[in-house]
Amino acid sequence: MFPQAPRSPFDTHEVFNQSPPFENVDLFASDTPLRQAVAANGAGDEAAALSEFGRQWGTAAMFTLGRQANENTPRLHIFDPKGFRRDTVEFHPAYHRFMEQSMAAGMHASTWTESGKHAPPPAEVVRAARFYMAAQVETGHLCPITMTRAALAPLAAEPALAAQIVPRVVAGRYDPAFRPWWEKSGMTLGMGMTEKQGGTDVRANTTTATREGDAYSLIGHKWFFSAPMSDAFLVLAQAPGGLSCFLLPRFRPDGTVNALRFQRLKDKLGNRSNASSEVEFTGAFAWRVGEEGAGVRTILQMVQLTRLDCAIASAGLMRMALAQAVHHCRHRSVFHKPLYDQPMMRAVLADMALELEGAVALAMRLCRAFDRAAEDASEAAYARLLTPAVKYWICKTAPAFAFEAMECLGGNGYVEENLLPRLYREAPVNAIWEGSGNVMCLDVLRALKGEQERNLVAALARAASAGTLDAAVDIASATEVDARSLVGRLALLAAATALRESAPGAVADAFVRTRVARPRGALYGSADLAAATADALLQRVLPED
Numbered sequence: 001m002f003p004q005a006p007r008s009p010f011d012t013h014e015v016f017n018q019s020p021p022f023e024n025v026d027l028f029a030s031d032t033p034l035r036q037a038v039a040a041n042g043a044g045d046e047a048a049a050l051s052e053f054g055r056q057w058g059t060a061a062m063f064t065l066g067r068q069a070n071e072n073t074p075r076l077h078i079f080d081p082k083g084f085r086r087d088t089v090e091f092h093p094a095y096h097r098f099m100e101q102s103m104a105a106g107m108h109a110s111t112w113t114e115s116g117k118h119a120p121p122p123a124e125v126v127r128a129a130r131f132y133m134a135a136q137v138e139t140g141h142l143c144p145i146t147m148t149r150a151a152l153a154p155l156a157a158e159p160a161l162a163a164q165i166v167p168r169v170v171a172g173r174y175d176p177a178f179r180p181w182w183e184k185s186g187m188t189l190g191m192g193m194t195e196k197q198g199g200t201d202v203r204a205n206t207t208t209a210t211r212e213g214d215a216y217s218l219i220g221h222k223w224f225f226s227a228p229m230s231d232a233f234l235v236l237a238q239a240p241g242g243l244s245c246f247l248l249p250r251f252r253p254d255g256t257v258n259a260l261r262f263q264r265l266k267d268k269l270g271n272r273s274n275a276s277s278e279v280e281f282t283g284a285f286a287w288r289v290g291e292e293g294a295g296v297r298t299i300l301q302m303v304q305l306t307r308l309d310c311a312i313a314s315a316g317l318m319r320m321a322l323a324q325a326v327h328h329c330r331h332r333s334v335f336h337k338p339l340y341d342q343p344m345m346r347a348v349l350a351d352m353a354l355e356l357e358g359a360v361a362l363a364m365r366l367c368r369a370f371d372r373a374a375e376d377a378s379e380a381a382y383a384r385l386l387t388p389a390v391k392y393w394i395c396k397t398a399p400a401f402a403f404e405a406m407e408c409l410g411g412n413g414y415v416e417e418n419l420l421p422r423l424y425r426e427a428p429v430n431a432i433w434e435g436s437g438n439v440m441c442l443d444v445l446r447a448l449k450g451e452q453e454r455n456l457v458a459a460l461a462r463a464a465s466a467g468t469l470d471a472a473v474d475i476a477s478a479t480e481v482d483a484r485s486l487v488g489r490l491a492l493l494a495a496a497t498a499l500r501e502s503a504p505g506a507v508a509d510a511f512v513r514t515r516v517a518r519p520r521g522a523l524y525g526s527a528d529l530a531a532a533t534a535d536a537l538l539q540r541v542l543p544e545d
């Protein structure tokens with residue numbers, strides 16, 4: 001006789017007290033701080049479209065694709081089976097799906113018109129909301145997406161080139177074929193600045209550019225060269241007139257493959273769905289962008305935009321980490337009581353929710369400044385001063401935030417099958433690339449030399465709360481030695497001011513009291529929030545189901 005089949009798939013126990021998967025959620029509708037920040041910064045009319053996007057990206061299928069794209073990392077094929085050079089990178093279909101969907105949603109270019117002008121407000125805010133939601137599901141592919149949209153800024157320096165490239169990017173859709181860009185239905189763009197001997201110090205670049213007719217021939221290398229399957233790259237190289245910016249296509253104008261020789265792909269901590277290569281240029285064809293010697297000034301227009309995206313993506317990582325933590329704690333009981341109702345866990349979650357409120361409000365406020373900078377000098381000053389400060393603060397906050405969220409899930413949080421390890425590994429890169437932390441602080445110091453920027457600091461302090469004026473005085477007189485703490489304070493002040501515009505008064509007050517008026521304790525859970533404020537914060541980050 002066979003024994004009776006057990007009722008449970010296990011012989012020894014039933015499975016209970018585990019949280020259900022966090023999926024099939026509307027990433028927009030479920031996120032009150034995001035919805036309110038979007039509305040406060042001029043994009044309230046887009047709520048329905050953003051909700052549709054949020055539903056699509058929050059499906060179980062998208063989370064599965066996110067896992068697949070990161071488990072099946074890109075592979076470099078230097079040669080074909082017969083020994084001919086190929087220099088191509090193969091990606092998993094899941095990566096291609098993300099590229100397809102992000103480009104279909106316009107994240108690679110929706111802030112530009114086909115003639116290369118900035119799209120009217122609130123284009124930045126709307127795109128940022130999508131970028132923030134996409135980052136919650138899969139962040140690696142956002143590297144080529146952000147570089148593509150940002151690379152169009154410097155191209156304005158070369159109208160003839162821009163006239164060929166910009167419409168193809170703006171109107172294009174994802175086309176991964178390895179073919180010349182003019183034969184494709186869309187194109188993506190990358191960037192190459194960092195060399196072995198210097199990343200921050202790009203003036204130490206040794207790659208040379210020699211004039212050949214209307215174009216240049218580049219010889220040298222790049223030590224970090226992400227998204228190598230892009231159709232063209234903005235790169236820096238030393239021309240006779242000094243460090244200059246170039247557009248280097250994968251195919252020469254005669255249709256032959258350009259002289260980019262990939263050495264290998266980096267084995268990275270996170271960001272694993274995205275390929276980051278090492279490359280040599282062995283006489284690569286390139287067009288100059290901007291004047292010879294103006295390379296840094298030219299490419300900085302691109303970097304300003306990618307820095308903004310680093311901050312938005314890090315805020316997105318934070319939101320997903322916290323949503324996972326809150327969701328888990330609502331469904332997991334310890335000592336006969338949901339973790340969510342344990343006073344200390346609640347204090348931790350609510351304190352994190354308050355931090356995230358500041359990050360989201362600030363990121364969206366900064367996007368409004370980008371939307372309006374061309375018409376409004378004070379918004380241009382805001383973007384100049386706050387972009388490095390916001391990148392610094394949000395991107396530096398995200399790794400520790402993701403770790404704290406991971407711990408809320410206990411041992412499950414540390415296990416690969418759950419999303420938290422990926423979010424945690426993903427977080428540091430946004431602080432490192434596009435200008436690392438110290439470099440951002442130096443940038444703020446440079447911006448603070450401007451009178452308009454110094455006045456802005458005082459205005460932010462007034463708007464945040466009368467008690468924060470002292471902070472404004474300190475910030476305006478920052479030096480390199482104390483720059484980190486003062487830039488952090490600047491970001492907190494700006495976040496408090498942004499919250500005054502987009503969040504309920506109690507949230508802004510709590511932020512000022514626990515972060516601006518006095519330094520916050522080093523770890524989450526020390527904010528001493530009123531019970532009603534904590535309740536409200538937790539419902540705002542994720543309503544109870």
Ligand SMILES: Cc1cc2nc3c(=O)[nH]c(=O)nc-3n(C[C@H](O)[C@H](O)[C@H](O)COP(=O)(O)OP(=O)(O)OC[C@H]3O[C@@H](n4cnc5c(N)ncnc54)[C@H](O)[C@@H]3O)c2cc1C
Pocket residue numbers: 190191192193194197198199200201224225226227268271276429432433434435436437438439442
């Ligand atoms: C996954 C990944 C992908 C990347 N993709 C690309 C890419 O596609 N294209 C590209 O061009 N680059 C790329 N990078 C490179 C990245 O932008 C650089 O690593 C970064 O700019 C730092 O440069 P570095 O590594 O040479 O470090 P360094 O310049 O040596 O800096 C080291 C540290 O010193 C600090 N520092 C620098 N100057 C000062 C100062 N004056 N005072 C105090 N501290 C200072 C920096 O903040 C940093 O923390 C990528 C990096 C990573 C990790």
